[in-house]
Amino acid sequence: MTTSTLNPLRAGLRLPRTPDACALVVFGATGDLTARKLVPALYNLARERLLPGGFSVVGFARRGWSDEQFRAAMKDAVAKFSREPLQDDIWESFARSLHYVSSDFGDMPGYERLGERLKKEDSAHGAGGNRLFYLATPPTAYAEIAHHLGEANLSRSPSGGWARLVVEKPFGRDLESAKKLDQSLGLVFRERQIYRIDHYLGKETVQNILVFRFGNGIFEPIWNRRYVNDVQVSVAETVGVEGRGGYYEESGALRDMVQNHLMQVLALVAMEPVASLHGDGVRDEKAKVFRAMLPVGDVGRATVRAQYRAGAILGQQVPGYREEDGVSPASEIETYVALKLMIENWRWADVPFYLRVGKRLPKRATEVVITFKKPPLQLFREMGGDNIDPAANLLVLRIQPDEGISLRFGAKVPGTRSDVRPVNMDFRYGSSFGVEPPEAYERLLLDAMLGDSTLFTRWDSVEASWELLTPVLDAWLQGASPLRFYDAGTWGPDEARRLVEQDGREWHRM
Amino acid sequence: MAPDVAGIERLEDHEIAVDPPAIEAEFRRIWRDTSGGEDASSIRLRVLNFVAFAHERADIERFERVVRLLPQRHPCRAILALAGPEQETLRAAIAVLCWRPAAGAAHICAEEVRLFGGAGEQQEVASAVLGLLVPELPVVVWLMDRPELGGRMSGELIDTADRLIFDSAGQADGVGTFDRVLRAGQRWELALSDLAWGRLASWRALIAQFFDGEGVKQLSQIQSIEIASGGGSLSSEALLLAGWLVSRLGLSLADLNTSAERIEATLYDRTRGVTLTVARDDDAGAAPLREVRIRTSEATLGVEVHAESAHMHVREQWDDAPARRTVASLPGDDASVIAMALDDYADPAIYAEALGSALALLASPVAGS
Numbered sequence: 001m002t003t004s005t006l007n008p009l010r011a012g013l014r015l016p017r018t019p020d021a022c023a024l025v026v027f028g029a030t031g032d033l034t035a036r037k038l039v040p041a042l043y044n045l046a047r048e049r050l051l052p053g054g055f056s057v058v059g060f061a062r063r064g065w066s067d068e069q070f071r072a073a074m075k076d077a078v079a080k081f082s083r084e085p086l087q088d089d090i091w092e093s094f095a096r097s098l099h100y101v102s103s104d105f106g107d108m109p110g111y112e113r114l115g116e117r118l119k120k121e122d123s124a125h126g127a128g129g130n131r132l133f134y135l136a137t138p139p140t141a142y143a144e145i146a147h148h149l150g151e152a153n154l155s156r157s158p159s160g161g162w163a164r165l166v167v168e169k170p171f172g173r174d175l176e177s178a179k180k181l182d183q184s185l186g187l188v189f190r191e192r193q194i195y196r197i198d199h200y201l202g203k204e205t206v207q208n209i210l211v212f213r214f215g216n217g218i219f220e221p222i223w224n225r226r227y228v229n230d231v232q233v234s235v236a237e238t239v240g241v242e243g244r245g246g247y248y249e250e251s252g253a254l255r256d257m258v259q260n261h262l263m264q265v266l267a268l269v270a271m272e273p274v275a276s277l278h279g280d281g282v283r284d285e286k287a288k289v290f291r292a293m294l295p296v297g298d299v300g301r302a303t304v305r306a307q308y309r310a311g312a313i314l315g316q317q318v319p320g321y322r323e324e325d326g327v328s329p330a331s332e333i334e335t336y337v338a339l340k341l342m343i344e345n346w347r348w349a350d351v352p353f354y355l356r357v358g359k360r361l362p363k364r365a366t367e368v369v370i371t372f373k374k375p376p377l378q379l380f381r382e383m384g385g386d387n388i389d390p391a392a393n394l395l396v397l398r399i400q401p402d403e404g405i406s407l408r409f410g411a412k413v414p415g416t417r418s419d420v421r422p423v424n425m426d427f428r429y430g431s432s433f434g435v436e437p438p439e440a441y442e443r444l445l446l447d448a449m450l451g452d453s454t455l456f457t458r459w460d461s462v463e464a465s466w467e468l469l470t471p472v473l474d475a476w477l478q479g480a481s482p483l484r485f486y487d488a489g490t491w492g493p494d495e496a497r498r499l500v501e502q503d504g505r506e507w508h509r510m
Numbered sequence: 511m512a513p514d515v516a517g518i519e520r521l522e523d524h525e526i527a528v529d530p531p532a533i534e535a536e537f538r539r540i541w542r543d544t545s546g547g548e549d550a551s552s553i554r555l556r557v558l559n560f561v562a563f564a565h566e567r568a569d570i571e572r573f574e575r576v577v578r579l580l581p582q583r584h585p586c587r588a589i590l591a592l593a594g595p596e597q598e599t600l601r602a603a604i605a606v607l608c609w610r611p612a613a614g615a616a617h618i619c620a621e622e623v624r625l626f627g628g629a630g631e632q633q634e635v636a637s638a639v640l641g642l643l644v645p646e647l648p649v650v651v652w653l654m655d656r657p658e659l660g661g662r663m664s665g666e667l668i669d670t671a672d673r674l675i676f677d678s679a680g681q682a683d684g685v686g687t688f689d690r691v692l693r694a695g696q697r698w699e700l701a702l703s704d705l706a707w708g709r710l711a712s713w714r715a716l717i718a719q720f721f722d723g724e725g726v727k728q729l730s731q732i733q734s735i736e737i738a739s740g741g742g743s744l745s746s747e748a749l750l751l752a753g754w755l756v757s758r759l760g761l762s763l764a765d766l767n768t769s770a771e772r773i774e775a776t777l778y779d780r781t782r783g784v785t786l787t788v789a790r791d792d793d794a795g796a797a798p799l800r801e802v803r804i805r806t807s808e809a810t811l812g813v814e815v816h817a818e819s820a821h822m823h824v825r826e827q828w829d830d831a832p833a834r835r836t837v838a839s840l841p842g843d844d845a846s847v848i849a850m851a852l853d854d855y856a857d858p859a860i861y862a863e864a865l866g867s868a869l870a871l872l873a874s875p876v877a878g879s
Contacts, residue, residue: 006726007718007721007722007725007726007729008729008758008759008760009714009717009718009721009755009758009759010718010722011758011860012859012860012861013714013715013718014715014854015715017722017723018719018722020722020723020724021723021724046835046837047837047838048837048838049712049715049716049719049822049837049838052719052722052723053719053720053824053826053833053835054833084838087819087821087838089816089819089821089836090821090836090837090838092836093834093835093836093837094835096835097835124831125833128723128724
């Protein structure tokens with residue numbers, strides 16, 4: 001039974017309920033993610049009346065901070081990174097719920113102190129024993145933290161409430177390490193307690209893919225192999241590694257972006273309709289997409305990996321990847337990946353899905369492009385005119401920036417001839433709604449507190465995606481698809497162009 | 511939506527003949543001119559027709575404040591139809607409002623038409639409005655002064671309208687207003703958006719929050735409800751909030767004592783009695799509502815608005831453990847409340863039931879009248 005049916009005052013309100021009173025424990029509370037994303041998101045949720053009374057945050061990290069120091073640092077972070085300006089009275093009210101426990105992640109007494117702190121929160125604010133543990137730490141600490149939470153009896157609520165664990169990406173660095181991590185977490189937490197966060201899924205425009213497909217009657221009938229020629233998912237970044245050279249040297253573009261963000265977006269584009277958005281329906285259908293994907297096979301032919309050299313971005317000279325801080329001068333890590341995937345099911349057989357992601361590309365953009373097949377008869381060819389072959393219809397789902405959707409179709413150029421020119425019909429999210437969408441982390445934190453795991457990644461999807469991509473990583477190690485290079489400020493290596501041209505297609509111009 | 515109009519440009523504000531085809535032609539010319547020059551990045555957006563009816567000149571400025579903000583969230587063709595004794599001859603003016611949603615982004619532009627007529631020209635003004643509606647888009651009608659749906663001017667549009675916006679606050683006769691609105695909603699089967707109801711959104715959400723999850727048990731423990739109203743008499747917002755609580759909690763009226771500044775009611779749910787007090791509070795200032803306090807057998811729960819910041823204080827007192835937090839309230843200006851109403855397609859029955867219960871609370875003769 002939902003809360004809205006129990007609480008008659010909820011009827012007709014936008015939110016069916018607010019989360020239960022709970023304590024959110026952030027491991028890695030002095031880190032960048034906490035300051036830039038998590039605490040600003042929590043502040044905005046509190047500000048906008050979406051957090052319950054009895055909510056508290058406990059920061060957990062090595063640094064020897066007091067509650068007051070933690071609050072002061074978080075105030076600075078909110079002032080700098082919040083989408084809404086910091087307002088003193090709201091901040092003071094929110095800050096009273098912030099606490100801090102200083103400890104190494106491997107230090108058992110620290111977890112005991114955390115347990116005491118949580119008990120205090122339960123009795124002071126009626127948090128009901130509900131706990132959300134957020135691992136904003138390097139992935140190497142995940143298993144250790146989970147283990148100690150189990151040892152300290154914190155992975156189960158003491159009073160019939162709930163305990164959940166939020167895990168940031170990357171979840172493993174290949175199939176074997178992902179399985180090992182899953183087993184480590186599984187010793188302490190059940191799958192339904194684990195929320196693997198992929199902040200792409202919290203973006204309004206990613207969620208809009210489902211609305212666009214299943215909330216409209218006109219697209220789903222043509223969303224299949226009969227009408228779709230190919231699908232491209234592209235993530236272009238102008239930035240380099242932004243001081244995260246050490247991290248990137250251990251990951252690379254495939255692990256950092258493809259295995260999680262791109263695969264999740266692809267699954268939303270390719271999945272079958274669900275009967276209901278509640279429960280596990282969406283995650284079930286996404287998992288089916290991954291299971292239907294064919295192994296990449298000829299890695300040398302179906303993938304391209306490359307690294308940026310020095311070049312110019314937006315008029316500025318930028319160094320090559322190997323000149324970045326924390327990067328080996330002989331690094332073989334890819335900053336660009338293009339690959340082709342095939343989904344062998346009734347809907348998508350023979351339709352190629354091209355994925356590409358790269359750093360130091362000419363502009364920042366994330367988009368999904370569905371190219372439709374051309375009409376069977378080029379009718380206007382017989383009617384004269386210079387430009388008589390209409391370009392294929394394109395549907396572009398722009399995820400960032402300038403979020404929106406555009407549809408390209410052919411239109412007659414005014415005049416006595418039958419020239420056909422492609423024109424775009426544009427929908428821009430920001431223009432039509434004029435409101436700032438909430439940050440992805442606001443939505444995802446709220447969902448985790450509400451116990452709604454729809455936008456979080458389930459283990460079977462993670463596993464299936466690593467099953468698909470680990471052989472690619474292995475083949476690369478063995479020399480298939482040698483590392484290529486591209487100048488910063490260009491659209492990647494020529495080999496990426498050839499990847500689609502060999503199929504008689506071309507990349508959509510971003 | 512923050513009430514911020516910085517960056518709004520008003521283009522081509524000029525008078526024109528009251529002739530819908532000529533007005534359409536003039537808009538086409540403006541679009542051709544603004545998109546054909548060096549800056550070819552203007553986008554005309556219209557997702558609805560927004561028609562405001564008024565009778566007083568003072569409403570022009572109020573309308574202008576709304577159309578500087580509303581199109582940023584709901585791009586529209588905005589039409590003001592003003593017909594009243596103060597007006598002289600029938601005339602029209604048009605303007606284009608443009609803004610950039612972000613630095614470097616394209617200009618987004620919306621259209622505005624203002625129609626003015628004398629008291630005897632209401633029908634002409636209304637017919638011009640009908641001729642200016644953009645086809646296939648929803649029609650939202652805002653009755654700026656009186657929620658009278660059957661007048662000569664507004665009546666013609668009712669069949670076309672998809673949503674009717676009005677403000678039950680500030681009306682001379684609260685009982686009459688609520689009664690008219692209730693009847694009109696039933697007669698025309700229109701979606702109704704009462705701005706007074708819209709201004710209660712934060713209050714309703716925060717009060718409902720007390721009873722989420724485990725708190726739901728407190729619903730059957732409620733002993734008293736106190737509502738502190740602002741205004742010269744009991745505000746429409748205070749009455750609607752009382753009506754909402756009474757209707758949602760399924761309470762029946764046992765005893766009622768009503769005056770212009772105070773309602774005291776005894777309500778019951780099966781065997782349980784609940785006292786309800788709605789009283790005018792001098793400390794409320796201009797705010798229509800100052801505080802709501804709900805006492806249960808175990809806790810005292812309260813929501814209060816801060817007069818200066820308009821932030822809301824939420825208080826919970828369980829045994830000896832008081833807790834207080836401060837949150838932002840939703841903006842209460844016309845444009846923001848209208849924008850929220852246009853976003854919200856929630857169950858209209860909730861409002862109708864609250865209205866019905868508010869009417870019941872006003873039912874006893876007003877003391878001194």
